[in-house]
Amino acid sequence: MLLQNRTAAISGAASARGIGLATARLFAAQGARVAILDIDERAAREAAASLGPQHLGLFCDVADKASCQSAADQVVAAFGGIDVLINNAGITQPVKTLDIDEVSWNRIQDINTKGVLFLSQVFIPLMQARGGGSIACMSSVSAQRGGGIFGGPHYSAAKAGVLGLAKAMAREFGKDGIRVNCVTPGLIETDITGGKLTEQMRADIIAGIPLGRLGSAQDVAGIYLFLASDLSAYVTGAVIDVNGGMLIHG
Numbered sequence: 175m176l177l178q179n180r181t182a183a184i185s186g187a188a189s190a191r192g193i194g195l196a197t198a199r200l201f202a203a204q205g206a207r208v209a210i211l212d213i214d215e216r217a218a219r220e221a222a223a224s225l226g227p228q229h230l231g232l233f234c235d236v237a238d239k240a241s242c243q244s245a246a247d248q249v250v251a252a253f254g255g256i257d258v259l260i261n262n263a264g265i266t267q268p269v270k271t272l273d274i275d276e277v278s279w280n281r282i283q284d285i286n287t288k289g290v291l292f293l294s295q296v297f298i299p300l301m302q303a304r305g306g307g308s309i310a311c312m313s314s315v316s317a318q319r320g321g322g323i324f325g326g327p328h329y330s331a332a333k334a335g336v337l338g339l340a341k342a343m344a345r346e347f348g349k350d351g352i353r354v355n356c357v358t359p360g361l362i363e364t365d366i367t368g369g370k371l372t373e374q375m376r377a378d379i380i381a382g383i384p385l386g387r388l389g390s391a392q393d394v395a396g397i398y399l400f401l402a403s404d405l406s407a408y409v410t411g412a413v414i415d416v417n418g419g420m421l422i423h424g
């Protein structure tokens with residue numbers, strides 16, 4: 175098993191059809207003890223219980239530093255330390271540039287980007303104390319190609335911010351044995367689109383995907399597993415596309 179005797183915290187892992195919970199399931203199946211950190215506390219507890227009694231479901235608002243600290247304290251009390259952090263929590267909103275108001279801008283930035291900083295800040299000292307660790311951060315193809323899929327320009331900007339932040343953290347914490355990488359998925363079939371993805375939008379998007387289908391949560395979970403495990407021991411500061419060929423770099 176790839177994560178035997180490892181501990182992992184995954185943010186945004188409570189929603190039933192989401193990437194985070196698919197990742198939690200895969201990590202648990204690979205031997206990890208998993209802490210599910212989510213703003214939906216009840217769903218986090220239920221999701222953790224569905225994985226087994228050794229796992230943890232906790233309230234955590236990634237945009238609130240005190241909430242992140244409290245979650246990290248509870249994780250370390252229960253698990254004794256942390257090996258893997260998956261900065262997965264995020265939200266989106268389909269609006270155009272001229273319609274982005276300040277509240278929406280702040281909300282998208284706070285959860286998608288500032289949340290990555292806050293959660294990393296509370297878990298990195300625990301990894302340093304343990305002599306290393308792996309952090310994987312959720313960006314999006316939207317950051318690379320300037321949106322145009324579902325989320326608005328503020329979402330593209332927030333997810334591009336994640337790429338810069340993660341690469342800088344990779345540079346800063348390599349000396350501590352902490353690797354930091356990103357995933358950039360294309361459109362993955364989860365509930366994040368909140369019923370606003372029409373059949374026509376779906377068909378148009380699939381027409382531009384060489385593999386001819388949208389992604390599944392499991393498609394992304396597999397890449398998170400690769401980044402969390404020793405299979406990627408010499409990989410840091412990397413960005414891994416999970417997009418079916420929707421964007422192929424030159």
Ligand code: NAD
Pocket residue numbers: 185186187188189190191192193194211212213214234235236237262263264265266285312313314315358359360361362363364365366
């Ligand atoms: P989802 O809506 O199923 O899951 C998001 C989870 O984040 C939910 O459990 C939600 O409760 C949680 N969350 C929201 N705000 C939070 C906060 N402040 N603190 C903690 N948790 C919070 O969506 P998903 O598609 O599984 O999205 C997971 C990540 O993948 C997001 O960062 C999203 O931007 C990113 N992503 C998704 C796609 C896609 O097409 N689905 C593509 C690229 C990137």
